[in-house]
Each structure stands twice: as C-alpha cells, then as structure tokens.
C-alpha cells in the first residue's frame with residue numbers, strides 16, 4: 001500500500017519516536033516546515049512549527065517559498081490545498097496518507113457537474129457563483145475556479161457570500177449544508193430563499209421553480225463529528241454550569257449554533273479559550289482533540305466537551321501519529337508526496353487565491 005508504515009515505526013516506543021522526529025527535524029533544518037491542524041493529537045502538535053485552522057494554514061503554506069518540504073499534519077484536502085498554493089519546487093506531504101474527510105467526499109465532482117448541468121438547462125448557471133468549502137477535493141476546487149467561484153473556510157464564509165452575491169444572483173455552496181445555512185441566514189438571505197440540494201435525489205429533490213427562486217442552494221453534505229451536538233446538550237450544560245460559555249464550530253447544525261454564545265473557526269475557538277479569564281467555564285462543540293489540548297494548556301479554566309461525552313472524535317484527524325511523522329521525516333526523499341495534477345492546479349489555485357484576497 002501507498003506509504004504503508006514499516007514495522008520498525010509501528011513498534012518504536014513514543015520516547016524513541018520523539019527523539020527520532022527531533023533529530024530528523026534538526027537535520028532538515030530550515031528546508032522543512034511542519035504544519036498541524038488544531039484537531040491533531042497533542043503530541044503531534046508539539047512538533048508543529050505552526051498550528052492553525054484551515055484558512056491560516058493555507059495562508060502559511062502560500063507564504064513560505066524558502067521551504068523545500070511542507071509536512072501537513074491534517075487531512076487530505078488540507079495537504080492538497082497546500083500543494084496547490086505552494087511553489088512548483090516545493091513538496092507537500094501528508095504523514096498519514098489515509099487521513100481523508102468524509103464530508104469532502106460527499107461532494108463528488110461528477111455529481112456536482114450533473115447538478116450544474118441542471119442549472120444550465122434552467123438558464124440560471126451563468127448567474128450562479130459556486131462557493132466551495134475548503135473541505136473539498138482539488139477537482140471540485142478547480143470546478144469552482146473555472147466557473148467564476150471561490151473557496152471559503154469557516155472563518156471567511158461571510159466574506160465569500162458577499163463576494164459571490166455581488167457578482168451573481170445565486171450561490172451554489174458545497175458541501176456543508178450547516179456552514180452554508182448558518183452563514184447565509186446571518187448574511188440576511190431570507191430562509192425561504194435557501195434550498196437544499198440532496199445529491200441522493202433526482203434534480204437534488206428540487207423543482208425547477210425552487211431552483212429558479214433560490215438565492216442560496218446548499219449541497220446536502222455534513223460533518224458527522226459536528227452533527228453529534230444537539231440543542232439538548234446546550235440546555236444540559238447550562239443547567240449544570242449556569243456560568244458556562246458555549247462556543248461551537250459553524251459545522252454544527254443551526255439549532256446548536258443559534259443557542260451557543262459564540263461560534264467560529266478552530267482558530268476562533270482556541271483564541272477564545274486563550275483570552276478567557278482564569279476560572280472561566282467553557283463548553284466547546286467541536287472535535288475533542290482540540291478541546292483536550294485547550295484543557296491541557298489552560299488548567300486554570302474549566303474546558304469541557306459540549307456533549308459531555310467523548311464521541312466528537314474526527315477519526316481521520318486522529319490517524320496521524322508520532323509513528324507516521326517519524327516515518328515521513330526520516331524517509332522524506334522516498335515518501336510519496338501529495339501532488340495535485342497540473343491540469344487541475346491552475347483553476348483550483350484561482351479559486352483559492354480569490355479566497356485569500358477577500359477581507360475576513
């Protein structure tokens with residue numbers, strides 16, 4: 001299998017792996033940068049040069065032309081985005097190549113093109129701007145760029161809607177219905193002008209009229225980690241901790257985001273925890289590794305997982321271990337990189353660059 005982890009890395013004890021990662025890192029010196037998403041395990045984050053949200057890490061990847069190797073501890077679409085934005089002589093690696101994103105997989109380019117053909121037949125495609133969440137495969141980013149659209153993340157989705165609705169009458173948003181809905185409603189799009197494209201149904205389950213009348217069409221994808229949270233979790237948390245502040249990620253369902261005290265990207269959530277006063281009680285609706293890391297960094301604050309359970313694990317983010325990182329760094333010249341094919345890159349870069357230009 002592609003970059004299968006050799007046995008020697010599987011059995012090495014953590015202390016040995018730590019020493020080997022540190023040595024490999026030192027040897028590669030300024031030729032290397034290690035990026036880690038906020039959902040990575042604590043022990044992986046400890047080796048990162050930069051920890052961030054999807055937006056921040058893509059910006060960093062685009063602004064380090066002096067580095068030869070970008071090792072991205074995250075999931076596949078993140079490493080692809082770094083490769084798209086990096087210089088041609090830079091190489092991007094995903095230490096565990098099996099780390100994907102099930103939500104990104106919910107919007108396949110072939111299905112999206114079929115949906116777009118329907119819009120074309122109805123005569124509305126040329127006034128529709130595609131907006132794709134960062135959590136999409138490179139092929140969908142290219143489709144987006146080619147059709148006049150842009151990428152957004154959880155931290156700039158509002159700006160992306162503004163950009164799009166000043167250039168077209170309609171937005172087709174992929175693939176997270178919840179981020180799309182939470183953003184569109186706050187942007188002021190009337191609820192009756194937001195429709196859901198169910199990719200399991202013919203014509204998205206929509207009538208010609210519904211498509212024509214819509215301002216925002218939301219692809220019916222979701223994140224199985226964030227849809228774990230419910231408004232009842234918020235009620236229970238407030239009952240147990242009357243002073244609690246509830247902070248959630250916008251991939252959570254609207255009923256959860258509406259009841260929370262604040263919502264935002266993983267960077268927003270970590271900054272919220274950092275700036276809260278000692279003694280604060282904060283319940284967080286996002287991936288549990290971020291929450292555990294915040295609780296570890298700020299022992300003077302009570303930082304809780306919103307559902308009160310430990311079910312909010314992104315198994316894909318969790319795949320990357322010290323074993324993978326040691327293997328990737330020690331064998332970097334043999335490790336299979338993430339390379340987005342050239343015929344996809346140009347249009348995908350266009351969509352990402354449009355995102356980097358909009359105000360946050």
Ligand code: 13P
Pocket residue numbers: 038052053054055135153154155223249251264265266267
């Ligand atoms: P952020 O852009 O907020 O880091 O979120 C990425 C993600 O995958 C959330 O599930």
Ligand code: SF4
Pocket residue numbers: 075100101102103104135223224225226251287314315316317
């Ligand atoms: Fe994808 Fe959800 Fe994991 Fe984020 S938390 S990477 S959206 S599966």
